[in-house]
Amino acid sequence: MNAPSNSRRNFLKTVAGISVLTPFSTSFAEPLHDSHKTIKKAKNLIFLVVDGMGRGTLSLANNFSNRQFNAPLNWVQLMNHKHVYSSLQDTASFDSYVTDSAAAASAWGCGVRVQNGRINVDAEGRSIKPIFSRAKSKGKAVGLVTTTSITHATPAGFAANAESRYDQETIAQQYLEREIDLLLGGGAQYFKDDNKALLKRFEDKGYSVVQVLDDLIFNKNRSKLLGLFADGHLPYAIDRKNAQQYFSVPSLNEMFVVALENLQTSKNGFVLQVESGRVDHAGHVNDTGAIIEEQLEFDRCITTAIDFANQSPETLVIITTDHGCGGCQLNGIGHRYLDSNKGMDQILKQKASLEYIGKQFLKLGHPDKELFQSLMGVSLRDKDLKTIQSMLNNEYIREEYGFVARDPHGDTSDVDDRKTAKSKSYFLGNLAEYFQEAQFKLTGVSWTSHQHTSELVDLMAYGPHANALPSFMKNYELNTFMCDALNI
Ligand SMILES: [Zn+2]
Numbered sequence: 001m002n003a004p005s006n007s008r009r010n011f012l013k014t015v016a017g018i019s020v021l022t023p024f025s026t027s028f029a030e031p032l033h034d035s036h037k038t039i040k041k042a043k044n045l046i047f048l049v050v051d052g053m054g055r056g057t058l059s060l061a062n063n064f065s066n067r068q069f070n071a072p073l074n075w076v077q078l079m080n081h082k083h084v085y086s087s088l089q090d091t092a093s094f095d096s097y098v099t100d101s102a103a104a105a106s107a108w109g110c111g112v113r114v115q116n117g118r119i120n121v122d123a124e125g126r127s128i129k130p131i132f133s134r135a136k137s138k139g140k141a142v143g144l145v146t147t148t149s150i151t152h153a154t155p156a157g158f159a160a161n162a163e164s165r166y167d168q169e170t171i172a173q174q175y176l177e178r179e180i181d182l183l184l185g186g187g188a189q190y191f192k193d194d195n196k197a198l199l200k201r202f203e204d205k206g207y208s209v210v211q212v213l214d215d216l217i218f219n220k221n222r223s224k225l226l227g228l229f230a231d232g233h234l235p236y237a238i239d240r241k242n243a244q245q246y247f248s249v250p251s252l253n254e255m256f257v258v259a260l261e262n263l264q265t266s267k268n269g270f271v272l273q274v275e276s277g278r279v280d281h282a283g284h285v286n287d288t289g290a291i292i293e294e295q296l297e298f299d300r301c302i303t304t305a306i307d308f309a310n311q312s313p314e315t316l317v318i319i320t321t322d323h324g325c326g327g328c329q330l331n332g333i334g335h336r337y338l339d340s341n342k343g344m345d346q347i348l349k350q351k352a353s354l355e356y357i358g359k360q361f362l363k364l365g366h367p368d369k370e371l372f373q374s375l376m377g378v379s380l381r382d383k384d385l386k387t388i389q390s391m392l393n394n395e396y397i398r399e400e401y402g403f404v405a406r407d408p409h410g411d412t413s414d415v416d417d418r419k420t421a422k423s424k425s426y427f428l429g430n431l432a433e434y435f436q437e438a439q440f441k442l443t444g445v446s447w448t449s450h451q452h453t454s455e456l457v458d459l460m461a462y463g464p465h466a467n468a469l470p471s472f473m474k475n476y477e478l479n480t481f482m483c484d485a486l487n488i
Helices: 006-014 055-069 074-079 101-110 131-137 153-159 168-177 194-204 213-218 237-242 252-263 278-285 288-311 339-348 354-364 369-376 382-392 424-434 436-443 477-486
Strands: 044-050 085-090 141-149 182-186 207-210 224-228 270-276 315-321 457-462 472-474
Touching: 044 288, 044 477, 055 074, 055 288, 055 339, 055 457, 074 288, 074 457, 101 131, 101 153, 101 477, 131 141, 131 153, 131 270, 131 477, 141 153, 141 252, 141 278, 153 168, 153 270, 168 194, 182 252, 194 207, 207 213, 213 252, 224 252, 237 288, 237 354, 252 270, 252 288, 270 288, 278 288, 278 424, 288 315, 288 339, 315 477, 339 436, 354 369, 354 382, 354 424, 382 424, 424 436, 472 477
Parallel strands: 044 270, 044 315, 085 472, 141 182, 141 270, 182 224, 207 224
Antiparallel strands: 085 457, 315 457
16 A cells, blocks of 8 residues: 555646546636536536446435534535526336436437346347447547446446347457547457457557556547546556555546547547445445545546636536436444544544455455455454355355345356355355444444435536537437537
């Protein structure tokens, strides 16, 4: 565990004009403009999305921010501003009250509700043109930035058509065929087909391919950019912040700043989706420390977006989430609920995701008491060590909670394989589940499930056309709103 590398610090200094260092800037407190009054159509769209953020998660992160930094989240500060318009969003999919990310992103991407698991393919099997294709036909540049695999459901929903969200090799090929100008995230494994032929085709088409932060900065102004910084999803923000082996992986805000520098040169404007994808994953695993750090990382992007829109008033900024996940809540604990405040200080002691800690235990083949104490701020008892060992031996199954050892986002190879193989998701899921009770006592945070939730979610808009935002909308109506704003 070390301080950030020199290259990262230098990069932060070199990005002129855009504040990427200040975690909670108030730079947009006053200079915000009411461009919708004079500029009727948006030239640029910045679409900032947290995947899987219920209001409980937002509120918890805001409590944490107030406790540790004496300031509310940028998200909350922004909601207060008179030129920012807010809406509640109904997130259902075609045939379920509870959407997955594929159906949610498709609703935004093509304006039609589809079945969970599909990318812009409707119930009759018809492919519907996604928003990026419409923007490209009007000469706009388009870009995707995410902390998940770049071929994952939410980015794909703006750019691709697929019967199944898990057909990520096809989605990668469509990115090439449709010439998505900028792609920054994880998922290198989906570009490594026969001797990396696909990557070669990207290069032949003029893309610069980068894999580490330094190369990203060096190539930031290349016309076409493909950045793949992990084989799968990027490591959690809490691990990128604390574990030295991940210091060469860019943060979401660093990728976002590069994307803006790159795309703003487009004569006819741009459409850029920036996704904080792993709030959702931390929600599925019920990992409190990880979810807060992901949310804080996303919150820094709000400053970047608003600063850019203040300088370029033809820019519409939309900030939202696709659904809730996990039912995260801070509950009242202790006398007059005062221990809930102290819970924020306990969360601060967490220095790694449960995924990171679990991987260390898997590598060792046994739990490490000191490691757990230093990364979670919790002392394991002999009973805990014994139970974790039984998980590592694939003997521990917690049926009474209905826990199913599967990763809902793919890697279907180890689904329900808990009795016969060393299943990573089985172990990580059980580890998180096991500590829920202790975590609740220490922090006041509890969860309703490991799944998505149906709650209404928040949405904000700032810039041209923002005043046309209705105070309540269904997710697919956002597509019309965005296309009208951009005149595409
Ligand atoms: Zn999810």
